[in-house]
Amino acid sequence: MRKLAQMAIVRNTKSSRILMDVFKNTQRALSVVDLVSRFKEEMNKTTIYRILEKLEKQGFVHSFTGLDGLKWYAKCHDCDSHKHIDAHPHFQCQSCQKIDCLSESISIPKLEGRKVDFAQVLLVGKCGDCTSN
Numbered sequence: 001m002r003k004l005a006q007m008a009i010v011r012n013t014k015s016s017r018i019l020m021d022v023f024k025n026t027q028r029a030l031s032v033v034d035l036v037s038r039f040k041e042e043m044n045k046t047t048i049y050r051i052l053e054k055l056e057k058q059g060f061v062h063s064f065t066g067l068d069g070l071k072w073y074a075k076c077h078d079c080d081s082h083k084h085i086d087a088h089p090h091f092q093c094q095s096c097q098k099i100d101c102l103s104e105s106i107s108i109p110k111l112e113g114r115k116v117d118f119a120q121v122l123l124v125g126k127c128g129d130c131t132s133n
């Protein structure tokens with residue numbers, strides 16, 4: 001029993017390392033569906049979901065919803081587990097579906113009697129690759 005649990009921990013550590021490397025090596029956002037199909041040999045869906053949730057809590061990645069209603073994740077730059085700074089917009093290309101984090105920040109209006117926890121702005125259009133073709 002104990003041995004089985006230890007094996008699961010080793011597997012999870014290895015899986016989180018694989019996922020962290022993927023995010024380190026790209027500026028792009030990745031959808032959960034993409035990640036699940038890319039790593040279906042190495043880990044199951046539940047493991048991927050659980051690791052992504054953990055990495056988000058740690059401030060390593062942030063998540064948002066894309067055009068298709070899918071959940072996307074991208075690497076955070078200045079976040080940690082205490083402070084998530086996600087107030088940047090994302091851009092999704094309608095032709096190739098790719099999403100980038102934009103470095104421009106958006107200003108969140110002060111709302112009377114309401115507390116804003118996060119903002120989600122998705123700009124939709126055509127990316128550089130798709131407009132030049």
Ligand SMILES: [Zn+2]
Pocket residue numbers: 093094095096097098126127128129130
């Ligand atoms: Zn495109």
Ligand SMILES: [Zn+2]
Pocket residue numbers: 062074088089090100101102
């Ligand atoms: Zn982002």
